Amino acid sequence: MSRLIAISNRVQAAQAGENSNRGGLAVALSAALRASNGIWFGWSGEQTDEFSGQISFRRQDGVATATIDLEAQDIEEYYNGFANRTLWPLFHYRLDLTEIARDFAGGYARVNARFADTVAPLIEPDDMIWVHDYHLIPLGKGLRDRGFENRLGFFLHTPWPPASLMVSLPNHRELVASLLSHDVIGFHTDEWRASFIDYIVTHLDARIEGEFAHHDGRVTRLLVCPIGLDTTEFTSALGTPAALSAEERLITSAVGRQVIVGVDRLDYSKGLQERFLAYEQLLNVRPDLREKVFMLQIAPPSRGDVASYQQIRADLNSLSGGINGEFASIDWVPVRYVNKGYAREELFGIYRASRVGLVTPLRDGMNLVAKEYVAAQNPEDPGVLVLSRFAGASVQFDAALIINPHSSEDMADAISRALVMPLEERKERHSAMLKSVVKEDVRWWSAKFIAALAEPEPQEDRPKLALASSKP
Numbered sequence: 001m002s003r004l005i006a007i008s009n010r011v012q013a014a015q016a017g018e019n020s021n022r023g024g025l026a027v028a029l030s031a032a033l034r035a036s037n038g039i040w041f042g043w044s045g046e047q048t049d050e051f052s053g054q055i056s057f058r059r060q061d062g063v064a065t066a067t068i069d070l071e072a073q074d075i076e077e078y079y080n081g082f083a084n085r086t087l088w089p090l091f092h093y094r095l096d097l098t099e100i101a102r103d104f105a106g107g108y109a110r111v112n113a114r115f116a117d118t119v120a121p122l123i124e125p126d127d128m129i130w131v132h133d134y135h136l137i138p139l140g141k142g143l144r145d146r147g148f149e150n151r152l153g154f155f156l157h158t159p160w161p162p163a164s165l166m167v168s169l170p171n172h173r174e175l176v177a178s179l180l181s182h183d184v185i186g187f188h189t190d191e192w193r194a195s196f197i198d199y200i201v202t203h204l205d206a207r208i209e210g211e212f213a214h215h216d217g218r219v220t221r222l223l224v225c226p227i228g229l230d231t232t233e234f235t236s237a238l239g240t241p242a243a244l245s246a247e248e249r250l251i252t253s254a255v256g257r258q259v260i261v262g263v264d265r266l267d268y269s270k271g272l273q274e275r276f277l278a279y280e281q282l283l284n285v286r287p288d289l290r291e292k293v294f295m296l297q298i299a300p301p302s303r304g305d306v307a308s309y310q311q312i313r314a315d316l317n318s319l320s321g322g323i324n325g326e327f328a329s330i331d332w333v334p335v336r337y338v339n340k341g342y343a344r345e346e347l348f349g350i351y352r353a354s355r356v357g358l359v360t361p362l363r364d365g366m367n368l369v370a371k372e373y374v375a376a377q378n379p380e381d382p383g384v385l386v387l388s389r390f391a392g393a394s395v396q397f398d399a400a401l402i403i404n405p406h407s408s409e410d411m412a413d414a415i416s417r418a419l420v421m422p423l424e425e426r427k428e429r430h431s432a433m434l435k436s437v438v439k440e441d442v443r444w445w446s447a448k449f450i451a452a453l454a455e456p457e458p459q460e461d462r463p464k465l466a467l468a469s470s471k472p
């Protein structure tokens with residue numbers, strides 16, 4: 001089997017038991033790399049005075065990592081700028097928050113070129129390269145331009161927005177065309193792939209045959225490949241003292257009240273304000289539920305350097321304060337809003353102690369929290385997942401209570417229903433979802449993607465590259 005080189009913006013091999021806010025990608029990719037004995041290349045998260053391209057090699061929890069530091073200007077323009085203030089909102093359909101600035105685009109191109117230059121000496125002719133996410137859209141093209149003909153894959157962890165939104169990016173054609181330098185592009189759902197196809201057919205004159213896109217002499221496979229959980233990690237974590245103690249603490253502190261839980265990075269795509277308003281609506285229309293339930297929202301801060309993230313933090317402080325001020329009594333706090341991260345084991349215990357899991361993003365590529373909530377439940381007495389139709393996970397989880405996160409009434413109704421759902425129905429719904437979590441886990445996901453990457457498609461005739469070998 002060829003060696004795998006994974007490239008993503010940040011390199012954060014996930015370690016069991018750590019108390020940090022790891023993204024879904026970190027958790028999933030560590031498992032995939034451990035299995036394939038590969039290297040994970042990316043930004044260390046550290047700043048340096050002047051970019052040197054010096055690589056730090058480490059082994060973190062069984063994963064070999066190679067990282068580089070970036071300059072302040074890189075971080076500002078590429079990461080805080082084009083990635084977090086242009087592409088992230090755009091890809092989550094938030095044109096209102098999308099900032100278009102030439103500096104951002106310039107920094108994005110520069111850092112992608114720095115990634116390509118620095119990773120190049122690590123690449124052997126037989127390596128398969130797997131690039132991750134919207135931070136690194138032009139990287140594959142950068143490697144092709146440097147003469148690499150390795151198998152090259154890209155996975156998009158976010159949604160792909162409609163073409164009508166995509167065209168608001170100044171150099172959208174060039175950016176999207178660069179993605180077609182890859183041999184395989186993976187999406188979580190059919191919807192994101194269909195949206196991508198619509199763009200490349202309309203704006204790049206690409207030709208589609210089955211799963212393949214033909215463009216500029218290259219053939220790219222467009223694969224639907226939903227990410228899953230590291231189920232082994234889950235099974236072993238559930239019995240740990242940290243998980244059991246978190247579960248017990250929550251149950252004890254609930255004094256018989258039912259727990260409604262949400263766990264999300266503090267991000268506007270996650271629909272947190274709407275969720276708080278729906279909970280307020282529930283307490284208004286169902287006064288009988290007051291003092292009988294509470295909502296625990298865990299929301300570790302993320303991207304705090306970006307103004308829209310500071311705004312959501314302020315909004316949630318005010319919403320939770322407002323709900324608690326209005327409804328709390330001397331021995332009941334309706335919202336427990338926690339602005340920090342927990343160790344993964346503790347999270348699993350928290351999920352397990354909660355009767356309702358609220359996953360209500362306005363737009364989400366997949367959403368791993370939905371899967372984690374299902375995996376953590378006691379199959380003999382499972383809780384109920386209330387899930388947004390706009391999360392990629394809703395495609396696999398039609399047994400969840402599917403809601404429209406823009407409707408407080410819809411969400412409040414679903415929470416009411418979840419709280420009284422009979423055991424038999426809970427078990428039935430849970431078992432259907434658990435089957436898909438177990439079957440389509442992170443190993444299945446990476447194996448499916450890597451199998452597609454390993455299988456060469458016949459390339460169309462294209463202009464000969466200056467360099468014939470796969471290594472310059």
Ligand code: GDG
Binds near residue numbers: 025340347365368
């Ligand atoms: C992107 C896409 C896609 C959260 N709080 C804590 C904590 N978390 C962990 C969760 C989960 C992860 O963070 C969040 O994953 P999601 O999938 O929900 O969302 P994104 O971070 O936006 O990830 C998303 C994903 O990539 C994978 O492709 O599903 O659609 O947006 O694992 O548990 N972890 C710890 N403490 C916390 O307090 N340890």
